[in-house]
Amino acid sequence: LNAEDEGEVRALVKPLHPADIADLFEQLDADHRTALTTALGRDLNADVLAEMNDWVRDEVVGELAPEHVAEAVSEMDTDDAVALIEELEPAEQEAVLDELSADDRVAIETALSYPEESAGRLMQRELIAVPEHWTIAQVLDFLQTARDDVTDFWEIFVVSPEHKPLGTMRLSWLLTAPRWLGVSDVMQRQQTLIPVDLDQEEVALRFQKYALISAAVVDRDGRLAGVITADDIVHIIAEEAGEDILKLSGAGDGDIFEPVVDSYKARVRWLIANLLTGIVSASIIASFGATIEKMVVLAALSPIVASIGGNTGNQTMAVIVRALATGQMTNANTRRTILREAAVAFLNGVTIALLLGTGVALLFSNAQLGGVIAAATVFNLIIAGLAGVMVPLGLKRLGVDPAVASSVFVTMITDSMGFLLFLGFATASGLAA
Template identity: 45%
Template sequence: MGETQLREPLDDRIAGSDGELHDDIVAALDSGEAEAVRGLAGALHVADLADLIEHLSHDQRRVLFASLGDDLDPELLSELHGPVLAEVLDLIGPRETAAALSQLDTDDAVYVLNEFDDEQQAEVLAELPADERATLQEGLSYPEDSAGRLMQPDVVAVPDFWTVGRLLEFLRNEAELPDRFFEIEIVDGERRPVGKLPLDRVLRSNADLPLGMIMEEAEHLIPVDMDQEEVAFLFQQYRLVSAAVVDREGRLAGVIMADDVADVIEEEVEEDAMLLGGVAETDIQESVWTTTRTRFAWLFVNLGTAFLASAVIGLFDAEIEKIVALAVLMPIVASMGGNAATQTLTVAVRTLATRELTSTNAKRVVLKEVLVGAINGLVFAAIVGAIGFAWFGNFDLGIVFGLAMIINMVAAALAGVLVPLTLERVGVDPAVASGVFVTTVTDVVGFFAFLGLASVILL
């Protein structure tokens, strides 16, 4: 991204107490006042303008882009997401989109193209010069969410036998340098990375020193097909500013910058949070039919597990008929277990994503969660047992209520950590599938424990 002037956040100006700027922009859009739109929206930071665009209707977006015209900042495209970005292509056309992509860093241009379908990609690529088209097609050829998609192929790479003076002369005179870089990649005769050199060290070193004497040894080289989550972990773990990306032969293919990884971390956290609820980040921008279709599958699976829990209840229908209090109290057992499991599951999925939970400490974490569940179960057993006795005047019912609470709280703790661990072991994203399995465990165990104990102790 290019340098931009700091401005007050859009939330303070648009979504503030009076929302005056928001109202002014919308009013100008609705009335088609191009000059007013340019004056109000054209001065916004591209990130704030992107937020604004995602709040607007299709007609308002059409007026906005028509009003901005040539004043449109190409960086805006890299700030938009999903269906909104695809809609922008229709609004400004393939030729204008291609012109904007030509001014973006390659990784940002690849990101924008990836949001389009195959037909839209072909239309935009056809408008680009052959060399730029080839570069972007190469970026698109890498697996989605891989290092190859994140990397910037334009990189400053020089041999280790150069001196500091020669490097400085090269940097002053070379016209095809990246817009931003913080480290120089040092390569051998076959363009394999052998080290890197921070710019501050270059500026502090004598001009006659060979680069090989002052460079840092090449570490944390990233294969082009490494998953972006792995890349983000390396940057977090080793506090990297940038990292070289290598192809299958070990040759330098590009470089990934820390700001690109920051976007990945935010994206992965949001994605996991959304997937735990069976929704997507772009749901608010999708059509009614698309959102309904994507949520249906998740709800259908939950329907199946709900019938499983109901089947467990059906096994004890005679007991429920005899003691109505069982029907009153059993949802409490399942609900408490579900909430406890959600707490454990949230921690487990997060620590798996950040690699704080691994096979090395899994047993200790499982034991800890079981102890937490047992302690909470005992405390709440005393509370609900007393409530059950006071409510229905039946001491044995209070005992059943309390014991079932202990059993389900322990089961919830176990399921909350073991389910995501197991799913990750078999190659399934824990954020996607854990919730439905954990809910099933707490419902089935909660109902079975409560009704089973009631049938033994009360009847």
């Protein structure tokens, strides 16, 4: 990738699929990315930029002239254009918007006026809408003339004179229907309409639930404003489910392309929170100092009770966070789910307590020590199972994202209860007297 190879690089890269060129950028380090950006020049077009990872695109776009970015943006569908522009710094954003034609500029500014991660930002405005009184033949003729105005489409929307959606026709119906039939005979009136303000996670759930390929977006007055297609939703779903994993682990929403300082900031917050919960556990252990001094093996065994509890809590929490995210868990089955998780935790608790209690009793030739650790384990695992359901559920009801904050609370509960139960039972039973 030296300067003299530019022509060669361009010749090698140009025949690739835009998604593969975008992948290539992701594989390179920062210096080579700059070199490739320069080498490709104008061949670094809308399709390539649209396919690039957000962090990598930020870096690449930062090196392009605003006119170059504006040219790429004007070739994109509104949804891709908005995805690119919304990530820019305000000054860069302004510079790029200034270079756009008035039409494109208005389209993008309208989209940016909708909340982040809402349907309004995901939709493309390019769509085909026809009146209800047309025949299929009229629609077919209209499409022959509309040739140059639209990109790919998968459904045709039937609208009232006020541009309110009345129904949809999949293109396969249009192609197989007798041509003398009316639009109103062929269209489906049952529609899944997406309000322009709807959060993208909700949009994705509706696509999943109703197995949609595309869906109409309506503005606040109920008029047809745009269309969202399944290929965009595929990205959203992968993103949202992936984000839940990262959030649960306290890693923010970063990926391996996020700048190091951003990753540091996102993660250190949760480590500090974890430090505070660690202090709670440490205080509990310290308060049993006298017992531990008499029987130091208690200090070695207590982390096992805490850690198994943490594990059980995490298992339940992961299941519940997914159930809440996918809409499986509702008021109707909350009670049943809590009982279900308590039952699983109880079975796990008894199994682990038997193994651990027997092992400890034999190893230390001390049946009482085995009994104490077994009892502490059963109770801590039941508490862990309940905490794994109640914490995410409670956070959701308070309007907090359960994926983000559940871990800290569940870990605090299972850790502190693990130490408290084990050391408490040991002290109360006079084990170390």
